[in-house]
Amino acid sequence: MRNAARxxxxxxxxxxxxxxxxxxxxxxxxxxxASDALVPGVQVRLTAQATGAVRTATSDxxxxxxxxxxxxxxxxxNLKAPGxxxxxxxxxxxxxxxxxxxxxxxxxxxxRFWAMAHYSRxxxxxxxxxxxxxxxxxxxxxxxxxxxPVGFTNPDGSTVVVLSNxxxxxxxxxxxxxxxxDVDLPADSVHTLQWS
Numbered sequence: 001m002r003n004a005a006r007x008x009x010x011x012x013x014x015x016x017x018x019x020x021x022x023x024x025x026x027x028x029x030x031x032x033x034a035s036d037a038l039v040p041g042v043q044v045r046l047t048a049q050a051t052g053a054v055r056t057a058t059s060d061x062x063x064x065x066x067x068x069x070x071x072x073x074x075x076x077x078n079l080k081a082p083g084x085x086x087x088x089x090x091x092x093x094x095x096x097x098x099x100x101x102x103x104x105x106x107x108x109x110x111x112r113f114w115a116m117a118h119y120s121r122x123x124x125x126x127x128x129x130x131x132x133x134x135x136x137x138x139x140x141x142x143x144x145x146x147x148x149p150v151g152f153t154n155p156d157g158s159t160v161v162v163l164s165n166x167x168x169x170x171x172x173x174x175x176x177x178x179x180x181x182d183v184d185l186p187a188d189s190v191h192t193l194q195w196s
Contacts, residue, residue: 027067027100031059031079033125038063042079049074049099072103115190122160122192127152132161147172147185156196163191 027046031039042059046067057065067075077098099108132149146167152160161174165185174181174193185191 023072024069025072025103026070027075027077029065029077031063031065033120045078045080046070047076047078049076074099074101074103118190118192119162122162122194123152124154124156126155127160146170149174158194158196160192160194163193165189165191 029044031042031044033039040059040061040063042063042065044057044059044065044067046055046057047053048071050073055067057067059065077100098113099110100106101108130151130153132151146165147170148164148166149172150162150164152162154160159176161176163172163174163183163185166188168187170185172183172185174183181193183191183193
């Protein structure tokens with residue numbers, strides 16, 4: 001009888017611990033650049049959308065980062081490479097670059113993600129920004145012109161100009177040195193011109 005009572009007590013404790021298990025998930029990823037090279041030392045910031053709780057990790061020598069023991073839910077991921085911009089770039093009111101729902105495994109890429117992907121395809125690490133008419137005297141001020149030009153010189157000497165049109169269809173003229181180019185921009189579009 002005494003052994004049966006001990007067995008029942010141990011069984012009750014084991015069953016209690018089995019039923020008190022918490023379901024968790026993990027997010028594991030790899031940081032790569034535009035050329036698909038692995039990027040170590042990138043701070044990865046994970047924010048739980050439901051609670052606002054933040055966790056950080058740093059990509060290792062293989063570009064790998066891990067967030068274990070997450071409660072199921074939606075999370076926003078932001079990246080910050082060493083010496084590149086502020087912490088949690090892209091964490092403003094619109095959320096982050098990528099949202100991962102750890103319950104459904106759905107990955108949603110924000111407009112910021114697609115803008116960054118667009119820029120990183122043409123603007124290379126170490127590029128220098130040059131002033132354009134759209135950035136010169138009126139830099140940082142509200143402009144009635146819905147077209148925003150940004151110019152870059154890549155380390156290989158190639159030139160990149162990104163034209164963002166936040167308004168109706170418009171024709172603009174791009175002048176660089178003695179060269180002139182007329183560009184038709186559809187409404188609400190981004191165009192990238194690159195030449196060597």
